[in-house]
Amino acid sequence: MVDWEKYYKFYEESPNVLSIRDTQSAYFQTLNYMHADPKTILLGGFASDFSLDDFEIFSKSYFPKAKTFALDINKHPLKKAILSAPNSLLLQADLNELPFKEGSIDLMLLDFTLNCMPPENIAGLFSSASRVISPNGIVVASVIDLPRTSRFIKFVRQFEMRKENTPYTYTPPAKVVEYASQFDLSYSVQMPHPNLLGPALTIMGLKKS
16 A cells, blocks of 8 residues: 555655746746747646645746646645645546547646656657647646656655556656657757756657647
8 A cells, every 4th residue: 555645745855856936937938938828727747735836826927817727646635735726726637538628728737747657658648638738739848867866766666566546657858758759849948956966857848740
């Protein structure tokens, strides 16, 4: 049985875990370059109430009129996030089966979500996203190149073999880009991780082919 309280407590306390507040300037740089003006924004996956709170602040700061949604496959972060996200509709659903109408989402934000998905699920996510993203819509995805020997990665590895809920794994950024090739890569920027040396973060702006 997965000890979810232990997992999320560790996640929130890990120095290698980032939130939207750490990358919002790169997100906006990407969206500005791509001339984004979304009316609907979806946060695909989140692990804590503070990351969801940052999502609402980011959305309302740059796109105050946009309608916002936040989705996760696991009920645990959703239960904690209800009070921290009064302006977003919260949904428990699978990113591989997005519960939205065709072409109804203008911007999908994947805030390090892809680093916590196995390759076959990443491919399914982009297939599902291509259905719900509007004709001029955008997917912005951030990936982090954490060392495989880091304490956080070792901890996440404990959850790989379980048969229930989300299979947490680690997919390197280069591999993520291969699956993202289902979309057109319009913009990419690298930035340093606050606690690691070198350009450890990659932000990608993707449009449907």
